[in-house]
Amino acid sequence: MSELGIVFAGQGGQGVRFLSTLLGRACAARGKQAASSASYGPEVRGTFTRAEVIISDAPIVYPRVLVPDVLAVLSQEAYDRVHRDVPAAGVILYDAETVVPAEDVPARQFPVPAFQIAKELGAPGIANVVLLGAVAGLTGVIDLAGLLEALPERGRDLNAAALTRGYAIGEGLRMP
Numbered sequence: 001m002s003e004l005g006i007v008f009a010g011q012g013g014q015g016v017r018f019l020s021t022l023l024g025r026a027c028a029a030r031g032k033q034a035a036s037s038a039s040y041g042p043e044v045r046g047t048f049t050r051a052e053v054i055i056s057d058a059p060i061v062y063p064r065v066l067v068p069d070v071l072a073v074l075s076q077e078a079y080d081r082v083h084r085d086v087p088a089a090g091v092i093l094y095d096a097e098t099v100v101p102a103e104d105v106p107a108r109q110f111p112v113p114a115f116q117i118a119k120e121l122g123a124p125g126i127a128n129v130v131l132l133g134a135v136a137g138l139t140g141v142i143d144l145a146g147l148l149e150a151l152p153e154r155g156r157d158l159n160a161a162a163l164t165r166g167y168a169i170g171e172g173l174r175m176p
Helices: 016-029 076-085 114-120 124-139 144-150 156-173
Strands: 003-011 033-040 048-056 070-073 091-095 108-112
Touching (some): 003 076, 016 048, 016 124, 016 144, 048 076, 070 076, 070 124, 076 091, 091 124, 091 156, 108 124, 114 124
Parallel strands (some): 003 070, 091 108
Antiparallel strands (some): 033 048
16 A cells, blocks of 8 residues: 545534544554545534545655545435545445435445444444444455554444444455
């Protein structure tokens, strides 16, 4: 891996900023370079939110993702606004319940049952963490243990279960 640009997108309140921060911290703790940023509207909830992280083995020259290698989305609006930015060599992971993907997209697209798994775990609010696990499992940018170590204490057990389920899905999507 030289450099990997990941964009998380959704609606305000879905925790996409948390995902880029957590992934960046986990990768930095494992010796990689990481830079994350976010953009969102002035509303607290319900508006389009985009958070991005660049992970690299070398110093990062520009801290924004111009062309995402991976797009992970939790809402239809987010998908509609960002999916065209992903090149043919990229991957789009989307929540299977909330997003209907376009058919004319050159990137590979995979559904992730993030909200379904979160509901099964009894916490619909952790769908974002399921999606993060899927991104990490797919890309191999960090191992599951590294992500688990980076989890905050609050809600650790539930988030660990969500990460583990998502990571397994992502590993299953990984290209040989």
